[in-house]
Amino acid sequence: MQISGHSAKILVVDDEPNIVIALEYLLQREGYEVQKAYNGQQALDCMENWTPDIVVLDVMMPGMNGFEVARRLREIPALELTKIIFLTAKGTQRDKESGYASGAEYYMIKPFDNDVFISTVNEIMAYG
Template structure:
């Protein structure tokens, strides 16, 4: 598959779980844990899919998502937002900021894998996707 995910998350257990789930499926999973430098990490790594935690040190996932959506290179990049707080207002804020998909923790391995695969397949500028289905 050769696709890359950038996981922006500061919780070691979540990082290891997601890395395990996705790398078993052939994904390259890179991680970043600091909200303040997350946008710069996306710029450097240019992943196919971003998994973004809401609560990060130094800057929230909502702020990071808004910054990414304001940049031409990342306006349509798939972003899966993760949160331990699944209240409606969090989901509404994520949608207002332009999230591709919103998922609460804890999540199932199957759900994580299916959503990441779907986001990658639906990505508008995805040159790897030559199949239809």
């Protein structure tokens, strides 16, 4: 069920290398171009000269947490169109609200379902 024709760019940010491995595989299988970052600072550095369409962001990370990364990302004019998906183990209603407040479009809770995750990404790419 590979859908080709996508050249969209996606940045995966998580401090758990194994989760990054899984996400990278899933996105590459859909034909997306994937970059990886293991903490917030790395992610921001990465986006200085590479504009992703989507950022998949973990919340609880050492140093800068995901909410902070999202807020800073939203301050960068070049990344105006970049969509943010939070993918986190923090699942309370309050956490969700903080996530949307920091500028994210989607909020998914770990552990996630591979198909749901991929169709969400595809939908974003198809309809914006």
